[in-house]
Amino acid sequence: xxxxxxxxxxxxxxxxxxxxxxxxxxxxPHLEDEVRMWVFEEMVKGRKLTDIIxxxxxxxxxxxxxxxxxxxxxxxxxxxxxxxxxxxxxxLPHQFLGGLCKKIKGNHAQDCxxxxxxxxxxxxxxxxxLISDMIKEGLNGMDVSVLMGAxxxxxxxxxxxxxxxxxxxxxxxxxxxHTIFNDPLFHVTIINDVPGVEICGALKNIVALGAGFTxxxxxxxxSKAAIIRIGLMEMKKFIQSRYPSVKDATFFESCGVAxxxxxxxxxxxRRCAEAFVKAGGRKSxxxxxxxxxxxxxxxxxxxxxxxxxxxxxxxxxDQYPLFKSIYNIAFEKAPVExxxxxxxxxxxxxxxxxxxxFGQVVTKRTVVYYGKAGDxxxxx
Amino acid sequence: xxxxxxxxxxxxxxxxxxxxxxxxxxxxPHLEDEVRMWVFEEMVKGRKLTDIIxxxxxxxxxxxxxxxxxxxxxxxxxxxxxxxxxxxxxxLPHQFLGGLCKKIKGNHAQDCxxxxxxxxxxxxxxxxxLISDMIKEGLNGMDVSVLMGAxxxxxxxxxxxxxxxxxxxxxxxxxxxHTIFNDPLFHVTIINDVPGVEICGALKNIVALGAGFTxxxxxxxxSKAAIIRIGLMEMKKFIQSRYPSVKDATFFESCGVAxxxxxxxxxxxRRCAEAFVKAGGRKSxxxxxxxxxxxxxxxxxxxxxxxxxxxxxxxxxDQYPLFKSIYNIAFEKAPVExxxxxxxxxxxxxxxxxxxxFGQVVTKRTVVYYGKAGDxxxxx
Numbered sequence: 037x038x039x040x041x042x043x044x045x046x047x048x049x050x051x052x053x054x055x056x057x058x059x060x061x062x063x064x065p066h067l068e069d070e071v072r073m074w075v076f077e078e079m080v081k082g083r084k085l086t087d088i089i090x091x092x093x094x095x096x097x098x099x100x101x102x103x104x105x106x107x108x109x110x111x112x113x114x115x116x117x118x119x120x121x122x123x124x125x126x127x128l129p130h131q132f133l134g135g136l137c138k139k140i141k142g143n144h145a146q147d148c149x150x151x152x153x154x155x156x157x158x159x160x161x162x163x164x165x166l167i168s169d170m171i172k173e174g175l176n177g178m179d180v181s182v183l184m185g186a187x188x189x190x191x192x193x194x195x196x197x198x199x200x201x202x203x204x205x206x207x208x209x210x211x212x213x214h215t216i217f218n219d220p221l222f223h224v225t226i227i228n229d230v231p232g233v234e235i236c237g238a239l240k241n242i243v244a245l246g247a248g249f250t251x252x253x254x255x256x257x258x259s260k261a262a263i264i265r266i267g268l269m270e271m272k273k274f275i276q277s278r279y280p281s282v283k284d285a286t287f288f289e290s291c292g293v294a295x296x297x298x299x300x301x302x303x304x305x306r307r308c309a310e311a312f313v314k315a316g317g318r319k320s321x322x323x324x325x326x327x328x329x330x331x332x333x334x335x336x337x338x339x340x341x342x343x344x345x346x347x348x349x350x351x352x353x354d355q356y357p358l359f360k361s362i363y364n365i366a367f368e369k370a371p372v373e374x375x376x377x378x379x380x381x382x383x384x385x386x387x388x389x390x391x392x393x394f395g396q397v398v399t400k401r402t403v404v405y406y407g408k409a410g411d412x413x414x415x416x
Numbered sequence: 417x418x419x420x421x422x423x424x425x426x427x428x429x430x431x432x433x434x435x436x437x438x439x440x441x442x443x444x445p446h447l448e449d450e451v452r453m454w455v456f457e458e459m460v461k462g463r464k465l466t467d468i469i470x471x472x473x474x475x476x477x478x479x480x481x482x483x484x485x486x487x488x489x490x491x492x493x494x495x496x497x498x499x500x501x502x503x504x505x506x507x508l509p510h511q512f513l514g515g516l517c518k519k520i521k522g523n524h525a526q527d528c529x530x531x532x533x534x535x536x537x538x539x540x541x542x543x544x545x546l547i548s549d550m551i552k553e554g555l556n557g558m559d560v561s562v563l564m565g566a567x568x569x570x571x572x573x574x575x576x577x578x579x580x581x582x583x584x585x586x587x588x589x590x591x592x593x594h595t596i597f598n599d600p601l602f603h604v605t606i607i608n609d610v611p612g613v614e615i616c617g618a619l620k621n622i623v624a625l626g627a628g629f630t631x632x633x634x635x636x637x638x639s640k641a642a643i644i645r646i647g648l649m650e651m652k653k654f655i656q657s658r659y660p661s662v663k664d665a666t667f668f669e670s671c672g673v674a675x676x677x678x679x680x681x682x683x684x685x686r687r688c689a690e691a692f693v694k695a696g697g698r699k700s701x702x703x704x705x706x707x708x709x710x711x712x713x714x715x716x717x718x719x720x721x722x723x724x725x726x727x728x729x730x731x732x733x734d735q736y737p738l739f740k741s742i743y744n745i746a747f748e749k750a751p752v753e754x755x756x757x758x759x760x761x762x763x764x765x766x767x768x769x770x771x772x773x774f775g776q777v778v779t780k781r782t783v784v785y786y787g788k789a790g791d792x793x794x795x796x
Contacts, residue, residue, distance in 0.1 A: 255576055262577060
């Protein structure tokens with residue numbers, strides 16, 4: 037029995053992944069050739085997007101210039117797209133999930149499994165909800181894995197070498213997904229950890245805001261690396277305190293440190309945060325999002341708001357000095373220099389940005405307290 | 417009894433650290449005010465370098481523009497510089513160690529401890545020797561800690577915020593060193609791990625060569641992050657297989673992931689490796705070192721040669737595909753694209769560099785084998 041794979045979603049990441057999955061399904065004896073891809077139907081220059089994809093094998097709107105394998109068939113109807121599917125690949129904004137799952141339910145094969153490529157986490161009145169758990173709940177308890185990694189969509193579609201991580205609950209399902217996604221240029225590692233892989237993909241965008249702030253201030257490589265490292269530690273603490281089963285090893289995978297590096301050096305969260313500092317308080321993140329992102333959404337600001345709500349409710353904000361400081365800078369008009377101040381073991385009296393003798397920007401303080409109370413001294 | 421601190425070395429890293437240590441010794445009740453710094457005497461524009469430092473409080477040759485605290489006293493005689501010292505800070509090329517230790521021995525205080533800021537490892541006929549062990553051996557078994565981190569000297573001297581890691585054997589000594597080095601802008605973490613901290617500081621330079629190769633090829637962020645991550649894993653494997661006591665946690669410290677990031681984005685090893693690729697095989701690393709580094713030495717090429725000798729002797733080269741590939745590219749005329757090929761789970765028949773539809777550089781292969789033997793397919 038060949039496995040039938042369906043892709044739910046067709047944005048830029050969906051198309052990049054459709055190229056790899058489509059290729060693998062053509063060549064592998066245990067996979068059905070045809071891969072149906074659910075496409076949110078829209079008109080593009082007077083033609084249906086699904087018609088364009090099926091005739092020209094290209095999503096001209098969301099991933100122009102990339103040819104999809106001819107066995108990837110665009111389908112505007114999610115019921116027919118997922119009929120009889122053994123594997124569902126979810127790659128779309130999570131807002132769509134509720135409605136789609138209702139239609140998909142019961143329509144797929146009995147043994148169907150799912151994998152979520154959706155970045156972000158959802159928050160409801162009870163706290164954090166994993167997207168993979170939302171899918172599981174929407175589909176009668178189906179087993180749901182996740183795939184996350186240092187995977188800028190355009191580079192994956194263009195055939196640049198990269199790695200990714202699949203987090204699974206059931207090893208057999210992880211192995212099947214490895215077969216479906218792995219490619220010489222898209223190197224998949226599977227690990228038995230769904231929450232670790234998934235939450236890394238959400239929290240990294242918070243850290244990228246901090247990295248963007250250091251770029252905006254013109255600080256050097258040391259400071260940026262320190263912010264990235266401290267951010268990784270706060271991600272780790274946040275995840276492991278909620279999911280004690282998550283091992284340190286997860287953070288060494290592509291979904292952990294590698295994705296964090298890519299997001300803190302490239303990526304739109306970093307870019308908007310840099311612009312935020314350079315605008316000197318004259319522009320909000322909402323304005324910058326509209327100006328710079330051409331309709332795409334900023335994940336980091338959304339996620340930090342939600343994470344702060346959780347931390348405040350639990351009364352543990354102070355255990356996350358970097359997250360707290362990024363929030364205060366982004367939404368509470370805290371000066372951007374305060375990000376570094378909160379990380380040192382000192383109380384801040386006055387921070388000024390200044391250039392040092394090499395023309396590097398540094399924070400300059402007139403008087404600081406640090407160490408034990410009373411141990412006051414002049415610094416710098 | 418106040419502790420007397422002496423610094424052995426006065427290059428750019430030595431001066432950056434002398435600024436912090438000097439400040440701390442002025443202000444701390446348990447530390448002697450005066451800090452002697454051994455300086456290799458040389459004439460600079462007709463004056464002795466020690467005189468210049470003691471009169472102008474600036475090492476005009478190796479760290480011009482940075483004022484040292486007035487309690488840091490340059491001394492050309494290592495015996496008087498270290499007389500009665502309770503703490504010795506070693507920060508100089510390790511080639512000098514043998515001769516200096518002979519002079520220092522017995523001259524310091526009874527309870528004297530040392531800390532090594534020397535990057536790199538030494539190799540002799542028996543294999544790898546830690547610099548901290550060389551110091552220990554040279555000084556009658558003295559306890560030696562190490563300090564390593566994401567600390568570009570110029571940024572530290574300029575007052576940019578950064579973090580660093582001290583690896584200790586004896587907790588009490590780690591705490592004393594924390595007092596001597598920690599500063600609001602130079603945030604020290606102490607961990608009970610000398611070899612992990614020390615060897616990270618050497619091996620990161622190998623990985624930086626790989627990162628530079630991706631830059632030279634014009635590959636994107638995904639590929640570079642993958643190389644950095646795989647490099648971190650090979651560092652971890654190399655260190656933990658030799659020192660099983662080294663914990664994963666060490667690699668999350670500044671000496672691990674943060675220093676690696678700084679070295680792979682800034683740093684001279686990365687820069688020379690990029691230039692090596694761009695020269696298209698017309699220039700050796702020795703030539704590039706002379707052209708680009710103005711007398712400074714390239715650590716990465718030295719270290720990879722030594723590491724490869726060890727791996728070859730032990731017959732485990734294939735367990736380190738990235739290190740192996742970096743070595744082959746640097747010294748065996750392997751094509752630079754082979755670095756990516758060796759990382760995938762495939763055998764390579766033909767690799768070409770090509771630009772994709774976005775103008776990104778990618779590796780393009782005509783035929784590859786991958787997965788199980790016989791599972792041959794056309795790719796890309």
